[in-house]
Amino acid sequence: MDFFTALNISSSGLSAERERVNVASSNLANAESTRSADGSGPYRRRDPVLESVSFDAALSGASGEPGAVGVKVAEIVEDQRPGRKVYSPGHPDADEKGFVTFPNVNPVHEVVNLLSASKSYEANASAVDTLKGMAQRALDIAR
Amino acid sequence: MSLFDSTLWTLERALDARLARHVTLAGNLANANTADFAPKEASFQATLRQAEAGSPAPPSAPPSPGHLDLEGRLSVAAPEAPHPGAPPSSSTQTALDIVAGEAATPGLDGNRVDPDRTLAAIAQNALQYGAAARAAGKKLAILRYVASDGNA
Helix, strand or coil, rough: CHHHHHHHHHHHHHHHHHHHHHHHHHHHHHCCCCCCCCCCCCCEEEEEEEEEEEEECCCEEECCEEEEEEEEEEEEECCCCCEEEEEECCCCCCCCCEEEEEECCCCHHHHHHHHHHHHHHHHHHHHHHHHHHHHHHHHHHHC | CCCCHHHHHHHHHHHHHHHHEEEEEEEEHHHCCCCCCCCEEEEECCHHHHHCCCCCCCCCCCCCCCCCCCCHHHHHHCCCCCCCCCCCCCEEEEEEEECCHHHCCCCCCCCCCHHHHHHHHHHHHHHHHHHHHHHHHHHHHHHHHHHHCCCC
């Protein structure tokens, strides 16, 4: 357990939050994409699944519970809810009845996710800043 | 009475403990969006473990929740000055205990981390770290003053 453990934990948080921003941005950018990259119908919104990971076995309690836990993006899952249907017979992706299936992306939802991820990112960055201050104090002991 | 009395070693352990608490709190903050995550808290039951074993640990007062009662406990735990110039033997070990932290009402995802409280705790912990570091610096300054015949 040292300063770098704390730094690694905070940077794992920063990385996970940035991934959340990436995914929310991707969802927003593809809010109107009626074709996905692999050609399987419209884009489906994605959700990152975060998972806590043990970082330092030395810092664990008597019961073996880890005290140093970072975070990682375990997987990115596709939202399987149906997309919204819009009647637009002239659209090249319209079905035989003239309905086009648009992605199941709710822009409001995505923007809220963006805000939450951005605030959490700031919090982790502030923890890094605090840690830097502590390290500086430690270095100043022998001055 | 020796040159390096127990104060410096106590402060050293206090710094260690503060850093461990920062690691735990930073972990809570990093997991502020992990589903079903419960915050953790580093608690130090400073048990005076005799290397020879057999002697019971001093009775410990019940720790108040969320509070790291390190200083008072450690002043009890380090009664004899260690050998001059040598770190204390394994007889004075701070046993780290990871307990459930102060939990907020769980959100829809079951997460119980309160980011605001965690940030405040991190700031408070850093201040206390700085205080211990400054005390250690002053202690060394005293020694420097004496070593230079009072001309420092």
